[in-house]
Amino acid sequence: MSFFRFLLFLFVFGIVGFANAQNLGKVRGQVFDVNNSQPLIGANVYWEGNTASGVVTDLDGNFELVNPTFPAKLIISYVGYEKSIRIINAKDAEKPLRFFLKPEELSLEEIIIQERRPDEQIKNLEMGKASVPIETIKNIPALFGEVDLFRSLQLLPGVQTAGEGTTGLFVRGGSADQNLVQLDGAPVYNASHFFGIFSVFNPDALKSVDLYKGNMPSSFGGRASALIDVGLLEGNNEQIKGNGGIGSISSRLTLEGPLFGKNSTFIVSGRRTYADLFLKLSSDENLRNNKLNFHDLSGKVSFLLGDRDKISVSSYEGTDFLGLDDQFGLGWTNWVSSVNWNRVNSENSFFDLQGYHSRYSYKVEINDPDNGFEWTNRLNETGIKAIWTRVLDTKTTVNWGIHSQYYHFSPVDLSPDPGSGIQSIATNPKNGWLNNLFIGVAHEISPKLSTEAGLRWGIYNQVGKGVEYFYPNDQPERDKQIDSVAFSTLEPMEFYQGLEPRLAFRYLINEQFSIKAAYNRNFQYVQIATNSSAGLPIDRWVLADRYTQPIRSDQVSLGLFKNFDKNRWEFSVEGYYKDLRNVIDLRNGAQVLFTDQVETEILSGKGWAYGVETLLRKNTGKTTGWLAYTWSRAWRKIEGVSENQAYNPRFDRPHDVTLVLNHEFTPSWSAGLTFVYTTGQAVSFPVGSYVVDNQNVPLYSNFRNQDRFPDYHRMDASVTWRNADKGRKWRGSWNFSIYNLYGRKNPFAYEFREIYNDDFRFEPSDGEIISARPGIVMTYLFTILPSITYNFQF
């Protein structure tokens, strides 16, 4: 380039540049709705302190505004949307700006109002049902900062926990396996990660959760105590959006949006822990070589087929793995999938068809040249459910349908490694086919009195392929088998049937006050053969058979429901009595994992529970939350346990108080606080000791669980800070939470053992034993556990 041309270049582009700079004396930009990226017409745009020079956006959401002295605050406001304020520097003003306004943030209570009517608890017929909005769950201070569905449900009246840090739910005196946990209608057999520390549900992927504490509609059944009905979110049909979080132990990401146009959507959500990464940082080589992680992945696609039909397909897969030094491995996986077809036949006639499959499997590996093996097991449930609903008139709605379930519990398969001295074990499969017919009618008898009646008829067949064993006097006893019969595929083995009536009344005393009563019967054809309080991934599920009869539960309940202050406050008192038959326990020293004759290890009996649950809840305002108090008792009476006398299961905790508070200080700052107080767990402490086989052995009473852990209490707190809305698509927030704020040492376990050399940490292998005495060592898990999580959406 010659010098002349260079000057010309400078002149032309310099002039043009100058001209542009003159033009860019104005800031240009465009304003959109963050949810659908549609331009916002007529939004106000102005510099802070200079509204007079403000402009409004045009038909395409564009604006142009004269520059002030930089830096300056540019404010975008629009009716129904949150105001956006962004600091603009000279450099920012050189390019077109894009602002994404968020529809005015509905406060938590307003979201609730959208999901349920303010007077819902007064008017509806439901008792013992709790719906916790996912947004509320996300605001509850969380262990490790991991928002957890089940841990949140434990804060509701009538729901007990097995112990510190576990997610098992014990509802109104029922054990954890008496809860049906279902995801989009498909059952989840082991709903926990990390041995029960976390539940399997990623909160970002959830739309709703309903907890039925026994009084469930006739379209549901199969478990004696509770239904936890979890729904996966559907993707939006406007644009691709995402959200996620980076936490102390895991990260998660969710993407959603339209799939093929506006009539189909998708959502994919995943979560993965990185505890094993921390283990790698350990100075202890043994810990470094360990693996400990879980992940879950869920997805859902939905298709609108015209105005009347909608089909959605959802699937969830979650896996845990624990590996120790490449020599031991334990993994378990839930995989549940469902297909739902919802059809609107007419404005008063609906049809829903659902098919699902749920598989739970685990694998244990021992890599040892002498005794190595691989041990696997799988549980499968496949079902189809059809519901017809007809609105007869404004006062009467009828629904009826059929639910067919096929259970296939695979044989326990223990396969030795080549060269291993262990022999293989193969039990027989267990299969059950349960068909349920149900009908339910909701009818408004008068403006004040409404009723809902339902009937479910369960017809259960234990079917082949399988083997049935026979014992003297039909009393199963180990090594006493006298005969066995093999059954071929689908050949009937054992038959049970039972009617499950459901009845509920609501009487409206006034618009703010109602009385409700309900009766429910449920049969349960599967249960876990265990006598520990918390579930393990290798728990043995058993189907109803010749010796193990289905559990029967009957529950009556009565409740008063009162709203105050224009439905801002809800108050309820519910009393219940539940009777359980054919609940099981295990005999002393039972071995249930590898035997084909698990009936020889099982004891059977009855149980009952009763209680009063009170709940005061505030749903609106800057401060929301609830205060709950429950007085309840749970009992079991099983022949062969506790001298055949009634005893309290471990989760019997008569007094239970929970306080859940959330307060929004500003749009940027909010805080949460929870407080929990419960009576200590019912346990057995020694009443002496004795010496046998050169051991000093704790002596226990013959009566079970006559002692108590100290009372449990704990306070958690969290603070959430959301970045001020600057109109950007990316929105982030930080959550700081502390679990067990005041460091209460709540016992997880007491171990009664010898204390050597006056040091409870001293092991006999550590050196010379100078002294030994009986002692008690308490284990506690979490004291003042802070965590931090960054959440985002885009």
Place this chain on the structure above:
Amino acid sequence: MKRIWLWILPILFSACQEEVFLPLGQKDELVPTIEGIWTDNGIYNEVKISLSKDYYDSLDVEIIDNAEVVITIPGTEKVIPFRYINGTRSYRPINPLEKAVVGETYKLNVKWGENIYISEGVMLEAPTVDSVTWKFEEERLFREEGYYIKVYGKVPFKEDNNYRIRVIENDTLKNQRDDYLLFDDTFGLQFFEQGLELGYAFEENDRVRLELFRLNRDAYDYLNQLVNLLFSDGGLFSPPPQNPETNIRVVQGDSEVLGYFMVSPVLARTVVIQAKYD
């Protein structure tokens, strides 16, 4: 498998522990504990009778030395009387040559005050121990570095396969809760033919005595339940603690009874760990 929680917890959360004192209940009456061992080798044959004590009591248990103890053979007139020996603080056969014979059923009879307790056991045939070897092993999962003993033998029986191996290392019985070695035929017994490795690391020149017992099922179950109880950490993953089910019955009197009666053959081998097998 449930003991897995004992080592998962520390990995997960570095769980904290401390020693505490809890007020504990007491039995209205101290409970007698009977521990009877009847084998084909006279040195093992004895009956110990003691009383339980308060949990925090660190003194020795009170020994009952005034009971009447005999072993009889049901269906015969045979009576094997025992007497209390101060030196061993146990009852031993008056005739030390008396011992168990394969195939016989033996009945333990204990009379203490107004209380009478009985238990029965069948003397079973002993399996075969072919050889005992040892080998130096590097550190493995749950196994520290050291010499490990393997026992090779044959078990020709189709039932009553309930075994215990006791290990005495340099004249000290290994009797911590980790030391119990109980096995049955749940996983077959092929591993016994291929060499059953004992889970203890020995050092060179250790003198190790192995004692193999073949138990009746009720005695085996008792010991199994005893081990489970010793491992019970009182946590959510442990079954509710229960006393092991004794195979001793109270036929007169209203007291409870603890302990067990074991009739068993004993196979014993002693080896000195030397590097030549390394």
